[in-house]
Amino acid sequence: MEKELKMENLTIYAKNITILTGDEELDKHLEIGADPHGAMCTGTGHSRADVKHDPSAPKPKMKLTQEEQDIYDGKKGEVLSKVMKTVIAYGEAFGASKLVDLGGNPHTVLLGGTPAVTPVIDILNECADAGLKTYAEYTINPRPYDFYNVEVDPEHQLKLQSMFSTQTELEKMHVRLGAKNYNYWSCACYWPEVGNAPAHGTNLAWSESSAVNYANSVLGARSNRNSGGIEMLCNILGKAPYFGLMTDEGRKAKWLIEVKTKGEPNWSVLGGAIGMKVMEDVPYIVGIDKYLGQVDGISMGKLKDMGAATATNGAVGLYHVENITPDAIDEGRKLLAKDYKTYVIDDEIIEQVRKHYPNLWTQKDAKPTRAFVGCPHNSFHQLYDWGMKVTHELSNRGQERVAIPLHLLCSTLVKDHFMDKHPELVRDMIRAGITFTNSCPLTFLGIPGITKTEFAVTNSNKAREYTNSRFFRDEDILEIVLSGEIPEEAV
Structure with missing residues (x-):
């Protein structure tokens, strides 16, 4: 009964977020945080102002096909019925008029096994127990840590294992539901080497913000910014509510x-x-x-x-x-x-x-300890570009190794392709102190205690937003990596 309540009453939480730069003139120019309706409250392409709520008004009802009605009525199993009811409730909350069939391959944001995701693991394990799987094999965001290349310090590892205490259970759940193997786990699943790049016009139920953004924009597919968990229920059902960025008007x-x-x-x-x-x-x-x-x-x-x-x-x-x-x-x-x-x-x-991007380091004037490039994951061409830039500049300076570690974030499959095409360059990069990691994002940087010793820099605006790493332009990152110092003009 408890699991049934969890599934049928799955709540989608959102909050108003106000982002200020700290400069009144710039805030005024950008009109940051000026929307009284909370423009970021849904993350689906609909602001709260577009989702009218009148408690006295009749709730919108979705039109179902006979097949969908049969699933709703439990004719294809109790658990699938609960999946259908949850997806319908989600869609009706945003005024969806119908469900649409999904295509391509799913992708999920769910790969951070913190205790907070235990209810979602329970729900999805219930689906797996009933023999359900996603409509096609799916890709997953990468692990939020990499004990082989990045968090090699025992203290870092112990703290991360404590933070991600449900990681193994979460990964087992994904295997049961039809996930592709670990090589395919990447936040940039659309790169050719990974191969999850749906065709123009394909309906999707994805959740990773940058992958949804890329699929909608660069590929021309159609997906809302779904929450982690609800997108998996849609992908088990093989259908998603039709609203927001899936509609012509919403685009x-x-x-x-x-x-x-x-x-x-x-x-x-x-x-x-x-x-x-x-x-x-x-x-x-x-x-x-x-x-x-x-x-x-x-x-x-x-x-x-x-x-x-x-x-x-x-x-x-x-x-x-x-x-x-x-x-x-x-x-x-x-x-x-x-x-x-x-x-x-x-x-x-x-x-x-x-x-006006803030310096969140605990020691504002500390020297950088690491550089991270590639969040979302680097492409083949980005790996090549960074490899050439760093090794050539090291040679020009008569320098053998970088001054601080440079971590290039990438899919395992993209790295394998790069190693196959440019083995000598990869050799030189590794000798120079550059590492490849399929981790993303930089979770350990925010762990209490570690913030006092780790001062990371990045060229990723996404990594800057999600962590306490400091943002610098590519040319500044190159100089920091080679010298270990922040150029005065970069601040």
Whole structure:
């Protein structure tokens, strides 16, 4: 009975979040936190203002097909019936009119085995006990630690094992429900080596914010920013509620973002500036196609970094880039919603936003101890680019090794591809003190006690948002890695 109550009364929690830079003029310019309705409250492309709640109004009812009604009525098993009822309740909370069939392969954010996820593990184990699996094999976010390459200190390991005490149980659950093997676990499941890149127009129920963002925007698939747990129930059912970013109307852009920088912008900071402004609305971005050209391995990395920043500095689940992303190629500025707003981003805004990212180190003037590059996971081309930059600069300086460890975050399959194509470069990188890790994000950096000894730097706006690591541009990260010092002009 307890498990039944857990499943049928699964609650989707959200809270209002106000993000301030600490500079009154910049806050006013960005209008950060100005939405009294709490624009980030749902994470699905619908703000609270769009989800009207009138207690006296009749609750919306979803139209079900006969097959769906049979599942609801328990004709295909009690547990699947509870899954259906939970998914319907979720959809009706957002005004969904129907369910749609899912395609491609699922992906889930659920790979951090803290005690907080125990109720979700119980629910999904109940599904596995009933013989249920997802409609197709699925990929998973990477483990939040890596005892082989990153957290090698015994103190770090013990604290992480205590924090993630349900990790083994969570991973067993995924195996039972149809997860692909560990090689396929990555927050960037869409890279060719991992292969989970659904076709344009495919309906999905994904939850990882940056993966949802990339799938919707760069691939043209359709998924809301679902909560971890509810997306697994949708993927077991093989259906998801039709609302928000899955609808034509929900994919309209409420913002026209005009990028007017003098040169190619820092993609992570640009994404941060967009996310902080539009919150979870859909932006239509113009002025950057000249820096992207055709969508290839290099430009996809730029779009990944920009998109991840919009998804974490704000809550953007979908963006359009004029002449680049599939929806924008198909429809152009017809994607702009009626009464859209315009926001211009120039070099001054990029620099203002970058300089106001906070220093969360416990010792503000400490020397960096590590550098992390690749959250979300690096692509093949990004690994190559960093390998060439670091080894060439070491050679130019007559230096054998980096001054502080450089950790390149990537999928195991992407690393294997890179090693196969550039074995000598990989050899030189390892000799220089560069490590490859499939971990993400940088969980251990926030553990009490460790914050007093670890002072990490990163080029990832997502990692900056989720941890106490400090953000620096690529050129600054390179200098920090080589010298162990933060350049004065980088602050």
